[in-house]
Amino acid sequence: MKKFQFRLQVVLDIKEKLLEQKLLELSKVQRGLQEAIHKQKTLESYQMEINEALMKVYQSGNELDVVEIQRYKDFINKLIVDISSQKVVVQNISRLLEIKRKEVNDVLKEKKVLEKLKENQEKKYYQEYDHYERRELDDIASSRYARSIS
Numbered sequence: 001m002k003k004f005q006f007r008l009q010v011v012l013d014i015k016e017k018l019l020e021q022k023l024l025e026l027s028k029v030q031r032g033l034q035e036a037i038h039k040q041k042t043l044e045s046y047q048m049e050i051n052e053a054l055m056k057v058y059q060s061g062n063e064l065d066v067v068e069i070q071r072y073k074d075f076i077n078k079l080i081v082d083i084s085s086q087k088v089v090v091q092n093i094s095r096l097l098e099i100k101r102k103e104v105n106d107v108l109k110e111k112k113v114l115e116k117l118k119e120n121q122e123k124k125y126y127q128e129y130d131h132y133e134r135r136e137l138d139d140i141a142s143s144r145y146a147r148s149i150s
Contacts, residue, residue: 015111
């Protein structure tokens with residue numbers, strides 16, 4: 001009897017390659033999310049530093065330079081806009097990450113179904129092979145017994 005051959009092996013191989021591709025995409029999105037979060041935190045810490053610098057200007061007791069204070073406030077407003085736009089970027093990447101996770105899970109489920117089917121078919125194939133082998137051995141034993149009696 002010939003070796004077991006899974007008829008859907010090509011499909012299973014395609015699913016494995018697709019899973020690898022989806023996992024790569026997922027890791028790229030995760031890296032992008034980490035970078036976006038890092039950028040947001042950097043902007044927020046920079047805003048805190050500028051706020052502290054502005055507070056030092058107020059508390060210094062020196063004459064207040066209106067132009068300098070206005071520059072600080074303008075820069076803080078720009079940072080606030082940058083931070084809010086970065087938060088939107090983080091949210092968008094988070095949504096994309098969830099989509100990629102779902103895609104990976106879907107491909108993984110399909111692959112597992114095919115693997116289970118292969119496993120069941122292989123098990124059935126070898127059970128039939130064992131049954132066929134036992135029947136052959138029984139036939140051989142019966143014919144030897146019949147010859148020994150005659």
